[in-house]
Amino acid sequence: MSSARSPRTRARDLDRTEVCGLLDTAYADGQLDAAEHRSRTAAATAAKTLGELRDLVEDLQFDKPMPDLRERAPQRRPRRANLVGAGVVALVLVGTGFGIGRLTGPSPMSVGPDGVPVAAEGPAAAPIVLGATALHTPAGLRALIDGMRAEFGTTQVADLTVYPDYASLEMPVPDAPARAQSYTYRGGFDISSQTSREPDDPLVDLAAVDVDKILGLVAGAGQSLNVQNPTVQYLIVRDTGTGPEVAIHTTNNDTGASGYIEAKPDGTIIALRPYEPG
Numbered sequence: 466m467s468s469a470r471s472p473r474t475r476a477r478d479l480d481r482t483e484v485c486g487l488l489d490t491a492y493a494d495g496q497l498d499a500a501e502h503r504s505r506t507a508a509a510t511a512a513k514t515l516g517e518l519r520d521l522v523e524d525l526q527f528d529k530p531m532p533d534l535r536e537r538a539p540q541r542r543p544r545r546a547n548l549v550g551a552g553v554v555a556l557v558l559v560g561t562g563f564g565i566g567r568l569t570g571p572s573p574m575s576v577g578p579d580g581v582p583v584a585a586e587g588p589a590a591a592p593i594v595l596g597a598t599a600l601h602t603p604a605g606l607r608a609l610i611d612g613m614r615a616e617f618g619t620t621q622v623a624d625l626t627v628y629p630d631y632a633s634l635e636m637p638v639p640d641a642p643a644r645a646q647s648y649t650y651r652g653g654f655d656i657s658s659q660t661s662r663e664p665d666d667p668l669v670d671l672a673a674v675d676v677d678k679i680l681g682l683v684a685g686a687g688q689s690l691n692v693q694n695p696t697v698q699y700l701i702v703r704d705t706g707t708g709p710e711v712a713i714h715t716t717n718n719d720t721g722a723s724g725y726i727e728a729k730p731d732g733t734i735i736a737l738r739p740y741e742p743g
Contacts, residue, residue: 472516478738482723484509484518486716489697491525499633499647500658503624600650601629601683601698603676609650610671616654620671623662625702637662667704669730674702678732679711686715690724690739693717702730710735 485506492502505521512518599605609632614620617636623645624635631651638644642664647657679700687695697716704710709730716723722742727735 472514472519474515476512476515476518479723479741480515480518481509481512482714482716482725482738483721484512484522485714486697486718486723487522487525487527489699489714489716490527490718491522493628496525498658499649500660502633503626503635503647503660599629600627600632601680603680606676606680608652610674610676612650612654613671621668622671622702623666623668625669625671626699627702628699633657635660635662637664637668667706667709669702669704669709671702673709674711674730675732679713679728679730682711682726682728682732682734683713686713686724686726689737690715690726691742692722692724692740693720 488497488502488505488509491497492499497505509518509521512521600609606627609627610620613622613634619636622634622636626633631649633647633649635645635647638646638659643661645660645662647660649655649657683698683700686698687693692715694717695715696718697714699714701712701714702709703712711728711730713726713728714723715725722740724738724740726737729735
């Protein structure tokens with residue numbers, strides 16, 4: 466972050482997206498567990514100032530110094546309709562294909578005082594890891610959804626984040642709607658931590674996600690968001706109170722370029738936030 470700007474300086478969408486990318490990296494290399502990653506990402510998305518964003522990453526390690534949250538020359542923000550139109554053209558040109566990404570990392574687990582992993586209470590799930598899974602392919606994402614149906618008897622989630630080779634999800638604990646159980650998925654469901662939740666918070670049914678159309682957006686995200694050679698790419702499925710939504714985030718940690726797409730589960734684009742070089 467630039468020292469020329471005060472911690473009270475108002476944060477931009479670009480600043481929030483960059484910090485979310487750093488949190489993703491910290492989660493992937495084991496500095497954050499699933500619950501910490503989820504709570505910090507939510508805080509970053511809602512942050513109002515650069516000081517709030519800085520507080521979320523100051524205790525973390527990164528291979529490179531934390532990139533500046535860059536200033537851009539003043540310019541008129543394009544109207545949303547124009548952004549959506551330009552992005553749709555780019556996505557049509559790219560078409561449906563495989564996502565890009567290279568995140569790997571350990572599966573977070575709750576640990577007891579004796580250092581032995583402890584399974585939190587929640588829907589029964591054997592802690593199994595079957596290796597890397599191509600979740601940004603139609604077969605991989607459908608396997609995740611079908612696996613949820615087989616394992617838990619439901620495809621409804623409070624929150625789902627899908628990277629190319631693993632996913633993290635949160636589901637209400639049966640008979641305890643004020644509690645949520647987290648899982649990591651790498652071909653099987655590995656139980657993780659429990660957190661509190663608002664019992665009335667809406668759930669999203671993954672059966673309503675048009676897998677092919679959403680992954681088409683993922684495949685074209687780098688081009689449509691002006692992010693060349695993305696190093697981090699993931700999608701988040703949740704309902705923030707305005708209806709089910711899929712947010713597709715794309716970042717190049719080497720260049721600092723990042724942006725995101727918001728879409729409905731059927732693939733209809735709601736908004737585009739492309740990278741705009743300073």
